[in-house]
Amino acid sequence: MAIRTYAALLRGINVGGHKKVPMADLRALLEGLGHGGVRTYLQSGNAVFTADHGDEESLAAEARAAIAERFGFAVDVLVRDSAYLRAVRDACPFPAAELQPKQLHVTYFSAPVGPDRFTAVDQPAFLPEEFRLGDRVLYLYAPDGLGRSKLGEQLSRPALTKGVIATTRNWNTVTQLVEMTHG
Missing domain, CATH: 3.30.70 (Alpha-Beta Plaits)
Structure with a gap:
């Protein structure tokens, strides 16, 4: 499978002191899942990464499971590829x-x-x-x-x-x- 670029959108983290997910830890978590080029934007749960496996749904499920294991709480995650993000903007x-x-x-x-x-x-x-x-x-x-x-x-x-x-x-x-x- 070709390498594709995605954004992970985490819901409801780092709001009012609840569900704290430091962005450095999120980057490390995504890198630990085998993703490359991991970068985050702001503290509100936006991460960009590349992957050579999976699709939006499986990548989101993988991130949700890893976040729950690492941080001890559930977080909703949506993953969208670069073409979709551009289409939404346009x-x-x-x-x-x-x-x-x-x-x-x-x-x-x-x-x-x-x-x-x-x-x-x-x-x-x-x-x-x-x-x-x-x-x-x-x-x-x-x-x-x-x-x-x-x-x-x-x-x-x-x-x-x-x-x-x-x-x-x-x-x-x-x-x-x-x-x-x-x-």
């Missing part, structure tokens, strides 16, 4: 170049989600905030940022993410991961 339905990065977020899902999952969300009630679905992602435009977003709060409710892993990144991180995986 398919953004909002004018990313005209917006501040804090206004645009992407939620990555572990499986496809259809619009029927979101029919209970009264989108006009949240304007000017908006969301759009893509390929295993949800794009969120929140003019005042995610921390103040009422729509973001609504979209993160467990009923809407039931049965899938969902993890959100701001636009800076989305674009940085594309750069890191295509570097």
